[in-house]
Amino acid sequence: MRQLFAAALAFAWMLGPEATTAFAGEPPPAPGPAAAIEAPAPPKLVVVWPTFTPAGDEASPTPLHRPTPLEEPLATRAQELDATLRDATQDLGFVLDLADAGPAPGHLRDLDMVARAGRARPGEPTGTGTWVVSARLEALGSDSFLLRLVVVAPNSKELRARVDIVKGANISLRGLVLLRDLLSPELAPPVGATSLGRPDSAAAAGLATPSRSPGRAVFATNGALFGGYVGYSVVRSTGTNDPRVLYPLVTLGAAVGIGGAFLAAEEWDIGTGDAWFLSAGAWWGAGAGLLLAQGTNAQPAAGPYAWGIGGGLAGVALGTLAVSQSRIDDGDALLTHSGAALGMWVGSLVELGYRGTTSVTPSTGAGFGSAIGLVGAGATSVFVSIAPSRVLLLDLGAGLGSMAGAAVCSPLIFSDLTGSNTTAPKTRLFLAGTLAGTAVGGTAAWLLTRDAPPKKSAWLDGMPTAGVIGESQTPTGRVPAYGVQYAGAF
Numbered sequence: 093m094r095q096l097f098a099a100a101l102a103f104a105w106m107l108g109p110e111a112t113t114a115f116a117g118e119p120p121p122a123p124g125p126a127a128a129i130e131a132p133a134p135p136k137l138v139v140v141w142p143t144f145t146p147a148g149d150e151a152s153p154t155p156l157h158r159p160t161p162l163e164e165p166l167a168t169r170a171q172e173l174d175a176t177l178r179d180a181t182q183d184l185g186f187v188l189d190l191a192d193a194g195p196a197p198g199h200l201r202d203l204d205m206v207a208r209a210g211r212a213r214p215g216e217p218t219g220t221g222t223w224v225v226s227a228r229l230e231a232l233g234s235d236s237f238l239l240r241l242v243v244v245a246p247n248s249k250e251l252r253a254r255v256d257i258v259k260g261a262n263i264s265l266r267g268l269v270l271l272r273d274l275l276s277p278e279l280a281p282p283v284g285a286t287s288l289g290r291p292d293s294a295a296a297a298g299l300a301t302p303s304r305s306p307g308r309a310v311f312a313t314n315g316a317l318f319g320g321y322v323g324y325s326v327v328r329s330t331g332t333n334d335p336r337v338l339y340p341l342v343t344l345g346a347a348v349g350i351g352g353a354f355l356a357a358e359e360w361d362i363g364t365g366d367a368w369f370l371s372a373g374a375w376w377g378a379g380a381g382l383l384l385a386q387g388t389n390a391q392p393a394a395g396p397y398a399w400g401i402g403g404g405l406a407g408v409a410l411g412t413l414a415v416s417q418s419r420i421d422d423g424d425a426l427l428t429h430s431g432a433a434l435g436m437w438v439g440s441l442v443e444l445g446y447r448g449t450t451s452v453t454p455s456t457g458a459g460f461g462s463a464i465g466l467v468g469a470g471a472t473s474v475f476v477s478i479a480p481s482r483v484l485l486l487d488l489g490a491g492l493g494s495m496a497g498a499a500v501c502s503p504l505i506f507s508d509l510t511g512s513n514t515t516a517p518k519t520r521l522f523l524a525g526t527l528a529g530t531a532v533g534g535t536a537a538w539l540l541t542r543d544a545p546p547k548k549s550a551w552l553d554g555m556p557t558a559g560v561i562g563e564s565q566t567p568t569g570r571v572p573a574y575g576v577q578y579a580g581a582f
Contacts, residue, residue, distance in 0.1 A: 137222040137246070138186040138275075139208060140177050141194045143170035147228035147240040147255075156200045159229070166231045169263050173227055173239075176264040180271050181225065189222065200226075202242070202251055209244040221246025223275065227267060233542075234423075234479050235260045239267060243274040305357040307367030312353040314371040318404060319349020321378065325397035368425035369473070370411040372466065376432040377407025380463040383436075387456030407466065414474050424473035426483045428466065434490060434534075435465015438527065445523040448516030450505070486537045493533015494526050501525030 144156045145166060159167040182188055195204055205224050212220040228240040236257055243252045254270040305311075323345025327338045356362065381403025385396035414420065439461015443454035504518040504525075563570045 141226040143227040147230035307364040308357040310367035315349035315353030320346035329397040365421040372428040373407030373411030378404030383459030418474040431469020432466040436462035489537020490534035494530040497529020498526040
């Protein structure tokens, strides 16, 4: 008996510890991770609907539809966005359903998206569902577009949406960022914001890391120059120009200006538009103060310098208030500079017309004009968005108009070489013609640079084509059919 028991133990030991455990009456251990067979994860199906327009949340007389070729450049931007979204979904690990070409007209509402998200692809188990992505795009003018991206998860009744205003060249990149946020929330951290409340989802998605305060260099340079000007004005206001005092104070003012600029750039996110906007307030404000002091013969001799410092500080204060309330881009900053320059030009013409001569320096009119133009253009830039190229075209139109007006009216004051026939009424007519030319040129440039509304037919929405419109099957092969056709919605 003992020999039989020993032989059984030896046989169990040869089989290994698992057999020994089983022999002892204990249940066998569960198979380890290496022995487990993992089931393949089901594919993440996604449907990308074509881009529709309009995208606003307000009631619109135009129904939701795909952009037509008559709605350029909206149609081209929509096609670019469609291609980007389809490629991006596959890059994110989703399986794109190419068989779904989009909903039928009239079935573009949110409930239709929810219904599509609960319907599986043919051949898939019932209840699988699919992701649904729908982009909406609307033209706002000045190459700006309203982008709205809506996503519905499989078998979900919740709509995830992101809305943003983007430039035409950035639509595809911005759509990619928003899509990644909506489809992969676990991959993208919560969308952050800069110190001025501006969205920073590009950095959150890991696609781009915008630098903080990109306008730091411009801001610091203008701060150093304005600080040096303040130091120079302080010395000159005392009635002396001793270099032993002048140079140290100019250096100290520049150091204080550049130091304050860097501290402000560290505390707030200063863009290039913000920096140039604040520089407009400083320099045009100081110039307006100096011109007004010179035109009014400010006394004592320190008057012009004190007026310049006061005007510059007032311009910086107003600019800081505007920057803290609204986003300022490069176009807004350029508009502010342009408005101040145009105001100085118009103010000079008005004063010369009042005096009836062109032989004096119109300091008072230039000072008041630049101040009014600075404040008016700066306030306008807070409420409107304009491209820098359009501002330059407006300046070009106003300049060419003033030159044309002056050329037409030049016989009034250049009737002879001596100018003996020049009188105050003729001078006023010449200046009025120049001012009228400025207004006409600027207005024409504004009208010509507007974004024209899409042209639509009164009763048809389509486009005619000519050429090969079909083919016919003949005994010798296929023969193309030539003709003219009209494709569109009647």
